[in-house]
Amino acid sequence: MTDTTTSTTPTPPHRSGFACLVGRPNAGKSTLTNALVGQKVAITSSRPQTTRHTVRGIVHRPDAQLVLVDTPGLHRPRTLLGQRLNDLVHETLAEVDVVALCIPADEKIGPGDRFIAEALAAVPRSTKVALVTKTDKASRQQVAEQLLAVSALGEELLGGFSDVVPASALTGEQVDTVADVLLQHLPEGPRLYPDGELTDEPEQVMVAELVREAALEGVRDELPHSLAVVVEETQEQENGVLKVFVWLYVERESQKGIVIGKGGARLKDVGTRARHQIEALLGTKVHLDLRVKVAKDWQRDPKQLQRLGF
Numbered sequence: 001m002t003d004t005t006t007s008t009t010p011t012p013p014h015r016s017g018f019a020c021l022v023g024r025p026n027a028g029k030s031t032l033t034n035a036l037v038g039q040k041v042a043i044t045s046s047r048p049q050t051t052r053h054t055v056r057g058i059v060h061r062p063d064a065q066l067v068l069v070d071t072p073g074l075h076r077p078r079t080l081l082g083q084r085l086n087d088l089v090h091e092t093l094a095e096v097d098v099v100a101l102c103i104p105a106d107e108k109i110g111p112g113d114r115f116i117a118e119a120l121a122a123v124p125r126s127t128k129v130a131l132v133t134k135t136d137k138a139s140r141q142q143v144a145e146q147l148l149a150v151s152a153l154g155e156e157l158l159g160g161f162s163d164v165v166p167a168s169a170l171t172g173e174q175v176d177t178v179a180d181v182l183l184q185h186l187p188e189g190p191r192l193y194p195d196g197e198l199t200d201e202p203e204q205v206m207v208a209e210l211v212r213e214a215a216l217e218g219v220r221d222e223l224p225h226s227l228a229v230v231v232e233e234t235q236e237q238e239n240g241v242l243k244v245f246v247w248l249y250v251e252r253e254s255q256k257g258i259v260i261g262k263g264g265a266r267l268k269d270v271g272t273r274a275r276h277q278i279e280a281l282l283g284t285k286v287h288l289d290l291r292v293k294v295a296k297d298w299q300r301d302p303k304q305l306q307r308l309g310f
């Protein structure tokens with residue numbers, strides 16, 4: 001007689017869904033998104049509020065797929081632009097399965113963190129987890145204390161976080177654990193994107209963000225809010241080089257000077273740095289044509305905002 005019983009270990013169901021990292025400016029959301037996805041997709045800078053567009057990265061696992069939505073820093077609205085950013089954040093939060101509040105290990109919990117935690121209470125559908133970021137910048141003792149403080153914040157404002165996980169995007173420590181925890185909270189579902197696809201952000205937006213990142217490097221503090229970057233046109237050349245026309249909008253003539261630099265030196269440098277990254281992103285040779293334009297008070301003008309893609 002043959003044994004017809006086969007031992008089958010049940011394969012776990014495939015999970016898929018969306019997660020969103022939130023936190024005050026500079027909390028480390030973009031860097032952690034990149035670490036989770038394993039490729040540079042969101043822009044990072046040491047300056048707050050550089051993330052404008054909702055950039056998605058995708059974490060692929062054999063049994064799960066996590067679509068990460070990286071949001072701008074949620075903050076109290078000051079200008080119309082601020083209000084738009086907040087609307088964007090709230091819209092995003094209402095759609096995702098998991099929201100992860102990022103709080104740096106090396107900074108005291110402040111009013112900004114409380115403000116965001118309170119905002120999360122208004123989005124009841126999603127699972128809330130907390131991530132204590134930048135653990136490499138704090139001692140073990142500090143990290144332990146921060147974990148307790150973050151848990152207490154969750155208890156007070158949200159009836160508790162489902163998980164509180166420490167991680168360092170810089171060293172990679174615990175980044176896999178963060179992915180595991182986020183994946184755990186996704187519903188059962190099929191793959192949403194084909195394997196290997198890292199982002200579904202339109203390429204032009206990513207190109208614009210790379211230029212914006214390069215243009216912001218090392219310039220004055222007020223510039224981030226005043227700089228918008230738009231890809232006007234791309235042309236495939238016969239020699240295989242992709243010609244990309246990019247317009248950088250500033251609010252004032254004086255800011256134009258900052259971006260362009262003496263004799264155009266700074267803009268040239270920005271173009272060179274951005275071009276290398278764009279070529280890596282698109283996998284093709286690129287010729288960048290950068291123009292700086294003044295769009296007065298674009299942050300406060302709804303028509304201009306729309307034209308600039310906000």
Ligand SMILES: Nc1nc2c(ncn2[C@@H]2O[C@H](COP(=O)(O)OP(=O)(O)OP(=O)(O)O)[C@@H](O)[C@H]2O)c(=O)[nH]1
Nearest residue numbers: 026027028029030031046048049051073134169170
């Ligand atoms: N030491 C250390 N620095 C980090 C880590 N993660 C992020 N940073 C730094 O912290 C700064 C802010 O990081 P971002 O990832 O841009 O922060 P963000 O929350 O996306 O910021 P906004 O776009 O302003 O909302 C950058 O200078 C990062 O290099 C980390 O794990 N360790």
